[in-house]
Amino acid sequence: MATRPTDMVNTMQDAAVTCGPIPGSHKRYLGGVRFPELRIPLREIRQSDSRKRDGSLEVNPAIPVYDCSGPYTDPDVVIDIHAGLPAMRWQWSPTDTAIESRPEPGSAYGRARLADVRTADLRFHHRREIRRAANGGNVSQMHYARRGIITPEMEFVAIRENQGLEHLRASHPALFRAHRGESFGAQIPDTITPEFVRDEIARGRAIIPANINHPELEPMIIGRNFLVKINANIGNSAVTSSIAEEVEKMVWSIRWGADTVMDLSTGRHIHETREWIIRNSPVPIGTVPIYQALEKVDGKAEDLTWDLFRDTLIEQAEQGVDYFTIHAGVLLRYIPLTANRLTGIVSRGGSIMAKWCLAHHQESFLYTHFEEICEIMKAYDVSFSLGDGLRPGSLADANDEAQFAELHTLGELTRIAWKHDVQVMIEGPGHVPMQLIKANMEEELQHCFEAPFYTLGPLTTDIAPGYDHITSAIGAAQIGWYGTAMLCYVTPKEHLGLPDKNDVREGAITYKIAAHAADLAKGHPGAQVRDNALSKARFEFRWEDQFHLGLDPEKAREYHDETLPQEGAKAAHFCSMCGPHFCSMKISQDLQEYAQSKGEDIETARLEGLQEKAEDFKRLGKNIYLR
């Protein structure tokens, strides 16, 4: 590409990220109990009062919701992306393990890059010290959990998962009206405690991706007994995109609800782009280190070596990457299983490793050096995201021998990682028709011992390029229901191009829908609170509240404005769909108020009320519309 480094610098000088509150929301922070220094973010959606027909007011409580948007939505925080976010975690009570600070990068590449004058202007200048476990120690959350230690991160995520709903449960029990879930074996307690978090992490059923070199992180947890999370992919390619755009895409995607972000950059300046992203990211950042390794050998997969890859892992671990996708399950003997597939190998990482394996006729260094990788992971607490290099790229290839053979190998690798107390999640498909989705979850639970499943979609049909956020949300909601812990979003550009900001927003909201639909179906305690609040607002024609309680207040308002732009319409007791004559909700309100005004319970109303109601009705002019 023709972009000169100086262009990039200019881009960073002009760089702006989207800041400011989400409409109708206010940022709040909760403190810890064990660790009072914690500031756990929440977003509170304030509601207006309900006006009853007798003129009295009913106060509607603020609805707290999980918030992964970081300081960018806090109007009290001054954002400077050149300085990065504060190193919050480093101010927390230290956990009892020796950590050493390194004077210079531990990777040859990191050192070379630092010495390279050509990239000096591109660099993020507020470099942090580099930390790692001293003396071959282990700083992983799993390691602490297994030793019975509750870390600040564990209390942080416990409080965060409860979403500040506890006090509402007592004060507004009606908001907690919910259907019984079908959890397929997940067991989500009413209240998440730090002890529960510790236990889930110790047994490998959940992970907190939290590299000790990512002190800007607001920790979050991924596991089937917690809220379903979503990941957004960003990253430039050889073809397009600048560093500034990628930083903004990260900020933009967390604004719309991304719980983690993967930087899949494959173009120039991968190292520098990543530094900018991590220093400004309050959410875990994942990468696929083989992408950068391949750039280092000019795209020649067969020239990849363990030493080069190892150096790349250290380079990225020291920058603060929280989880690595490692395609260590692509074994030599599985590759021919893909030969008769309709769409072969569609994972970039999987195809790179397949190419290497064929060229060398050996198992990949990812597999043969897996224990050494674990040693690196535990020194920084990088989590594994064991990649599904042989995932199906079309319905025809779903659930085939290649896919499940690799999944079983990922299970074996999980055991090895756990032996090292390294956190693991497992990546999943892909393209899968609905009737085959459940088998994917069952295979994963059985063969990977309930390690968190992290799936891409799955897409439930191949025939809708341009709409694959939807083909895949259908599958994502289902697999999330069955037990997947994190859903990797798919944008409308999937298969066609790189997502722009609109696509990122569309993909993120679509996946928040899928994740929330899954939480509801599992019977997550508290999941239905927001639905109930929004539906109450809708029924009471509190339009502003309805917008604010939604996943995308801006779009909801914009759509309402298109038909009824007048400000007065936001207070109207009807909407453009039916107009004032046809408003079913108005009639229903009258019915409810009638029952309430009589002080009757529903049974009495059923038995006695109707005749009287008919009389009232006629007496009051036979017209219950408000005009």
Next chain:
Amino acid sequence: MATRPTDMVNTMQDAAVTCGPIPGSHKRYLGGVRFPELRIPLREIRQSDSRKRDGSLEVNPAIPVYDCSGPYTDPDVVIDIHAGLPAMRWQWSPTDTAIESRPEPGSAYGRARLADVRTADLRFHHRREIRRAANGGNVSQMHYARRGIITPEMEFVAIRENQGLEHLRASHPALFRAHRGESFGAQIPDTITPEFVRDEIARGRAIIPANINHPELEPMIIGRNFLVKINANIGNSAVTSSIAEEVEKMVWSIRWGADTVMDLSTGRHIHETREWIIRNSPVPIGTVPIYQALEKVDGKAEDLTWDLFRDTLIEQAEQGVDYFTIHAGVLLRYIPLTANRLTGIVSRGGSIMAKWCLAHHQESFLYTHFEEICEIMKAYDVSFSLGDGLRPGSLADANDEAQFAELHTLGELTRIAWKHDVQVMIEGPGHVPMQLIKANMEEELQHCFEAPFYTLGPLTTDIAPGYDHITSAIGAAQIGWYGTAMLCYVTPKEHLGLPDKNDVREGAITYKIAAHAADLAKGHPGAQVRDNALSKARFEFRWEDQFHLGLDPEKAREYHDETLPQEGAKAAHFCSMCGPHFCSMKISQDLQEYAQSKGEDIETARLEGLQEKAEDFKRLGKNIYLR
């Protein structure tokens, strides 16, 4: 509204509808066997050849797909919406029943409207003769089916359902590679015969909505043993929209795949709008007659009478409406069951009837005069769509006593309609979390005796106004899989405003996805053909074919152009997501070609091929990317 009739006339004079082929598609017609005069439409997506590495070409067959876009996508047809579509069905062999032609409308309203000079300029001027069964006879498809008669409509839909795939099954068996479905009791034969259609209609498990006064119709079938269909709602309201816009919305929605269209107009000139729509519609048109009846009494529900409603049914039946939503299941005793709901009654029709019932303290005339309604339906062959007036409007209200009580009553009404040989489908919810969806289908199958289920969504969460096409597509795909025969689309504007053309397109494509995902999951024979063809095109970098085989070729191309606008990129063996270095599909192609070139089967390749492959690989320069 301030619109004067003359404005409307001008609007109609300028009216234009979207015509022309869908990119890459060619219109074809199949003939009947019993009825050679039939011309059953198909859309054929032509593909380019695959170029193999040895330079030889593989011919890819044209893929025929179900086509509901009507003559508008046939470049050989001259469209004149002022003339309407040809009265095709009236030229088919008459079925053995006495039909009479009426000299003037049978409804008082129809006659008055015809005599009203103020609407003269608004009218559709090529009025058709009005037909009905003579001497109290029955012209319903169910009536013929039960007498063992196969009508032209039955052969038409049988051939249409097979989608012209029969010859491909022999010539290209690989295209039919598909997974075993899970049909939950649906039994879809490999080939649909007219006899099978007749049988399904006779037992009430499928309907062909086909009013004898809608001769422009290309018949289609709705039933769980056929392709899942989708409906698009259009219609003006008191607030917005003109006749010309509504005609274009109908044409536009069938272009994007709507199998039926409901005209839900509630504004002025309902009668004239409907006439324009039906005369130009090749798909069944449904209405909710109570909407127009309410307009006739100036919005005062309690002033509705059976006589007025009866006149409205005749008025609309004589215009050619193919199915009526009738909310006859809203019984007096069910209304108090909604009093403690979070969102009461959200169906317009349901709330109108509830208001009437309360005002009169009587069961509604829809219920008490149900058999007389059946007499009208059978004289024209209008199908019932028994309305779910008490469907839930929020998750909290899903599957409650009110909803299921009404559903059971719809079952009783189904039996009555069937006694009259009148076709019936049953409307369903609404807002339902995923874990409660299956119960809806099961209740319907059991209590409505497998009459086709026709559901709105269901929406699986309430928290995403602006994205309810997606919240509901998740539910629609599932309920379609479980057995729903037709899915009523939801657009992004649901709850917020009236859909514009973009919303109609977005809603229609989203629901085609849900319906197709359901067909695949049920194991519909042939459903996976298009997926397989598209995935093959994708794997072979036949970009144009990939676009054309998709549900929305225009959007797919537009998205591809955004990142790689050059025409050459449409022939590129990589795309913008990964760039040339990272293309997994290329590597996979090489693997497959290797296996094929050796003439080895997959087992041999697995056992012996790898060492040799590694050698080849090195010898060929270790680089298998095409540059």
